[in-house]
Amino acid sequence: MGRSTQSKLSSKKPRQVRDAEATKKQILDAAEAEFARYGLSGARTEAIAKGAGVTTAMIYYYFESKEGLYQAVLQRPAVEMHEGFEQLNLDQFPPEEALKILVKEAIAYEAAHPYRGMLWFQEANQNQGKYFKLGNWQENFAYLIKILERGMAEGCFRPIDPFLTTLHIIGICNLYFNAYENIKHTRPDLQLLSPEMIEQHTQAAINLILAGVRL
């Protein structure tokens, strides 16, 4: 009764030999998928190595330990999201527009990195956010909180708790991808991961959120 051996989504391109950066990235990518599914303790180094097309020895060569690899995996999305949000220049837009853009961007990001949401939940539940705390995730929350506060100050949003509403908004965006494998069984008629369906999810989310916070 081991683990399901279903095909990994990892790209599996023929690996360049003796290219340190490429190898490192391939390990990180494979590890991200494995850690997202199984968490730190549940992940198998052998599975990560296989997904990356290398041997387990490489993991220890580049990342010292399973834990070191885990920390590197958690760090990547935190930095990437921060950079992504920064480039949006959200301050330039009125609150409603900024909120719309941020939600659109967040869902697009999740669609492009469907594993990363679960990485976050695994970390919370298996490690009590010990490694999460080390990253700069707080800053990513701040973008959303700031928009909500600005919206209230400018009188276009109703009085809300910016912190709780931020959590609610993230929940709206997240669940679709995190629970996809369960949800798909309830609606076998829908192609939930098709661009069209994700677009519908995005629009419905934006409409719900905007209507929900608007004065």
Next chain:
Amino acid sequence: MGRSTQSKLSSKKPRQVRDAEATKKQILDAAEAEFARYGLSGARTEAIAKGAGVTTAMIYYYFESKEGLYQAVLQRPAVEMHEGFEQLNLDQFPPEEALKILVKEAIAYEAAHPYRGMLWFQEANQNQGKYFKLGNWQENFAYLIKILERGMAEGCFRPIDPFLTTLHIIGICNLYFNAYENIKHTRPDLQLLSPEMIEQHTQAAINLILAGVRL
């Protein structure tokens, strides 16, 4: 680098000897917490046994295998939630009121069973909903979908996709508990699991949802 050995929340009451039903329940309770954290493959039978105050042999005596225990664990909340929702007699109330009651009940249920949300996500990501499919979870979705459809028909909700909105509502209710261990680090000043704070979460969620779907 093993798993964190933090204290289990399991009650650890002195176990009755030779009480089949009691032992079975203790194993189920301990297994629920362990499977929620680590999923089917990641869970350790030894940890479950220890949490239940028995030996691993008991797991195999009562549930035949780790997988059998897992299926039993997944089944329990599906049945329990269905019974809970049924008793609410949601059809008796106007859509807005019914939605309010359901959300209140759902969050209260999660607060009482903080592990169960993750159980669901682990199942989706580790087993692609294979065991989820066997339960009658679809029926629980149906309560919410029905309220939303009724609200549109009666002209008090705006035109929405009932399926997607159901997912969004579940996301709003869920994230708070599923990601609690991460979130708490971003707001060390708050007691997120205190009744007062959960009540605020509940009210904020209800306000967001009602404002979001209302015409």
Next chain:
DNA sequence: GTCTATAATACGATAGAC
């Protein structure tokens, strides 16, 4: 930089005593 081989431990499951 990458691999093979292996040491040391952890884990799932069962047999048999009580």
Next chain:
DNA sequence: GTCTATCGTATTATAGAC
């Protein structure tokens, strides 16, 4: 109904060759 002892296998991590 419950426990102890144990078998066989899986897994992390490292040493050493190439």
